[in-house]
Amino acid sequence: MAHITQKGILNKNSNPVTDADVIMTAAIIGHSYKRLINNKPCMYDLEVEINEQGSNI
Secondary structure (H helix, E strand, O other): OOOOOHHHHHHHHOHHHHHHHHHHHHHHHHHHHEEEEEEOOOOOOOOOOOOOOOOOO
């Protein structure tokens, strides 16, 4: 059975988790831009837990 190591999405040396975050952020920004230039409402409800230091948990 072959073992496959996950490579990055944007290039082979990058982190696939970070790459996915970048791609999703770009998709959200693109979707928002498209709605706003067409005078359509655009609102997101993000549920992110923040610790006392101000970073994501």
